[in-house]
Amino acid sequence: xxxxxxxxxxxxxxxxxxAKRLSYKDGIYRLYLLMEDKRIVRLLFEKEGGLNIGxxxxxxxxxxxxNINAFYLDIxxxxxxxxQSDEKTADKRLRLLRVISLPYGSKLARVTEKLGLTPExxxxxxxxxxxxxxxxxxxxxxxxxxxxxxFLEGQLSGRWLTEDEELWREAEEQRKVWGIxxxxxxxxxxxxxxxxxxxxxxxxxxxxCMDRVHLxxxxxxxxxxxxxxxxxxxxxxxxxxxxxREETFLKINLEAAEYLAWQxxxxxxxxxxxxxxxxxxxxxxxxxLLEELKMQLGRLNPPAQVADITKLGLIEITRKRKGNSIYExxxxxxxxxxx
Numbered sequence: 001x002x003x004x005x006x007x008x009x010x011x012x013x014x015x016x017x018x019a020k021r022l023s024y025k026d027g028i029y030r031l032y033l034l035m036e037d038k039r040i041v042r043l044l045f046e047k048e049g050g051l052n053i054g055x056x057x058x059x060x061x062x063x064x065x066x067n068i069n070a071f072y073l074d075i076x077x078x079x080x081x082x083x084q085s086d087e088k089t090a091d092k093r094l095r096l097l098r099v100i101s102l103p104y105g106s107k108l109a110r111v112t113e114k115l116g117l118t119p120e121x122x123x124x125x126x127x128x129x130x131x132x133x134x135x136x137x138x139x140x141x142x143x144x145x146x147x148x149x150x151f152l153e154g155q156l157s158g159r160w161l162t163e164d165e166e167l168w169r170e171a172e173e174q175r176k177v178w179g180i181x182x183x184x185x186x187x188x189x190x191x192x193x194x195x196x197x198x199x200x201x202x203x204x205x206x207x208x209c210m211d212r213v214h215l216x217x218x219x220x221x222x223x224x225x226x227x228x229x230x231x232x233x234x235x236x237x238x239x240x241x242x243x244x245r246e247e248t249f250l251k252i253n254l255e256a257a258e259y260l261a262w263q264x265x266x267x268x269x270x271x272x273x274x275x276x277x278x279x280x281x282x283x284x285x286x287x288x289l290l291e292e293l294k295m296q297l298g299r300l301n302p303p304a305q306v307a308d309i310t311k312l313g314l315i316e317i318t319r320k321r322k323g324n325s326i327y328e329x330x331x332x333x334x335x336x337x338x339x
Contacts, residue, residue, distance in 0.1 A: 013037045015155045017148045018195055019162040019171070021048075022336040029332060030167070032148040033201065040204045040266050042151070042301070044144035045329050047102070051077075051109050053323045054141020055099045058129050059111070064090035073097065073111065076135035082108040096122075096129060099141065102324050145174050152183045160185045163195055196337070205338060208266040208326055213259055219252040219278075221259055225327050229272040232260055236278065249278045250285045254292050261296035264304055270321035273304070274314050290315075 013036035022029045032044035046052050059075035071090055072080045075097060083097065097111040115122055129138055149171065152158035160183055162168050171185035188195050196202065207213070213221045220237040223230065234256040236248075260275060275293075280286055290306060297304035297317065304319035326333075 015152055015158040017151060017160045018199060019167045021164050024332050030144055032144045034151050040208055042265060044147055045324055046144050051099050051102055052141045053099055056139040057097045058094050058132050058138050059097045059135050060092050060094050061090035074135050081111045083111045100321055145170060146178055149175050149180050149183050153180050161188045161195060163188050202337060209330060213263060215255045215259060217252055217255055221256050229274055230269045232275045234277045246280060246282055249280050253277045253289045257293040257296050265300040267326040268323055269325055270319045273317040276314055279313055
């Protein structure tokens, strides 16, 4: 079996969901850890009684920040939201707005007028909105609970676990609502070994929070978030090239492609991602790497695409935003689980 086949070999992973409630200074949050074997592959996070990604509101502009081409809007809640716009004036008309990011720190929640619906769905929503007297919630974007249950749908050995009785009862109700009868939520109650201990939750979360991620070969990837994008640098670290540098670099790059995709999904990185892989000279090896990267990124939910490779060998990746990234909620995790 060659290098590419080894890195692409797939084995059915054992799926689990661990559901938790976290008490933070501004409220109660729900955390769903979606795991395959010993890895967190997705992380769902939401505030109880708060905004959710995908919620659609009727709102109106209340202030215009001309210097940054943005509006502040009222959506019928205590907190205002933020929207980028090239409009010159903040007219008071009612608008349909979809939440695309949640508030964190001093940053407000962001919304857009791009609803992501079919024409028929949008027409039905606008008809519903026409009967509303002011700003308010028009359509819920769904919940992490439902998504966590769907993650296990069809998984004969999948397990949904929590130590929180309220979450367990809600999961029992939601699986019936969504028709996911194959998923049986478990209320875990071992007094000697907690769920966090059993699944080493602190270690698994640390794996997707650290800046440096070590590869099995001895190489590493370094993940650096910026305001505009994410930058991922692949290097050999402690691994020596040996006699065949090209083969060694291909091996590290193929490992890095798999780890890059895992970390992208687990950290929920979106927008523009720039990957600086180890330079290779042979066109065939570059093609093998790009094919592997496209396959790995295509498995994500939502998938990511390889958009371009620059003259300097940098690979540009794009991914649609869905939910919050780990960097937007890390301060809460640091104060609750990772302390």
